[in-house]
Amino acid sequence: MRRGDSQGSETVWYESPSFIPAFAKARNRLLMENTQKALTKKACIAIAISTLLASLPVAFFVSWSMWFLTAVSSWILTCVLLRLFFSSFLQALDALQIGLLNFKDGDFSNQLAYQSKDSFGDLCHLYNETAKQLRNEKQWLYQREMMLDKMLQSAPQALLLVDENETVVFANPSAQKLMASSIALEGKSIKSLCPETPREIIDAIEQGTDGLVSVAPSSGEEQMWHSTVGKLLLNNQPHNLFIFKQLTKELNRQEVAVWKKVIRVISHELNNSLGPISSMLHSGKIIANKLDEARLNRVFSTIDERIEHLCEFIQGYGTFAKLPAPQINPVVLAPLLEALQMQWPCTVSFDVELIAADKGQLEQLLINLLKNAHESGSDIDAIALSVNSAQEGIKITISDRGPGMSEAVLTNALLPFYSTKSSGTGLGLALCREITDAHNGQIFIRNRAKGGLKVEVVFPY
Incomplete structure (x- = not known):
């Protein structure tokens, strides 16, 4: 905002940033005008009373009409001189008032241009220094908040902040994934979460105690989580911060x-x-x-x-x-899948050209899974191998139409030495999981709806 002095030259009393909300600027301007009117009114009343009292003795020597004309003329002249000599001061006072109102709004970008060597100039200088310090501190806090928010959003732990009414105040993407929700959780009640949210997680939140939580999904292996609960005050209101850390891997x-x-x-x-x-x-x-x-x-x-x-x-x-650490390199899928298809006939489909993996270990993984599919008794035409690009990574799926697995077998299928075959060593799927874990991936075993088994392996990009 800019003001002009009596000589017509432009003087910047304070600079208002463009990002201040329009309603705040309008309110500050209205308050400034009201204050200026009130100050002018009080000054005029004070001058009028002073002039009246100063000219009262003159009434004994001149007529009342002459005395009244003299008093009014003196009052007008005093107002003009006061306006002339103190207009700059009043403008600076208005700028200081608006600056303090902006402080109240949380904006510290204003600078006062009043540079006179007087007490008010020292006050303006102190204001500018304070605004600079507050601006730097606000920027520093903002950067820390940005860094903290980035850490919370990318944290592998599921973070859930719940108020005393059991309403979710904050939830990071890991918590949203844990709760099996496709939309943001903020503002939702714990009791109204997605029906697919594991019941064990809901119970852990309602109990509000630290401990291990065992989640048994409808398909796949059992997952183990560690729940930590912290109590804190936010805006003088009690909140509970739940941290769920997956311990399965x-x-x-x-x-x-x-x-x-x-x-x-x-x-x-x-x-x-x-x-x-x-x-x-x-x-x-x-x-x-x-x-x-x-x-x-x-x-x-x-x-x-x-x-x-x-x-x-x-x-x-x-x-x-003695499985060695994988040597991750780009692996061309087409020749690898073609060679596997000749050894283990199956239907092959893929929509990616390359995958980052250890070629030898990836080949061993696919051989073990295809071997199990062929030994399941499934028709060869029903055995399929697909490699697709998904949101969580590159997904390798091998499916068959064999008898599938019981719940007990599904729970223990990935454990070493566990086998349902009379001549099996119990290391085929265990080795597959070891290779998958070495590549920071995931493996899931599920029964198919119309019979058969489906094994999904997800490799990160």
């Missing part, structure tokens, strides 16, 4: 680490025993050949066959226990 990682340690110990002990047995078997075969004893040769051949099978068994477990 961490628990699986710890469980697999224990299994790997067990496998390494067992493999070491078996190898230590198989070495001498193989050496003694070789010597026994030489003796049996010299004796020309057919029954003894059959015994040694059976032992040799079982030793070879046991070595292959140990080698398979060693592959799981």
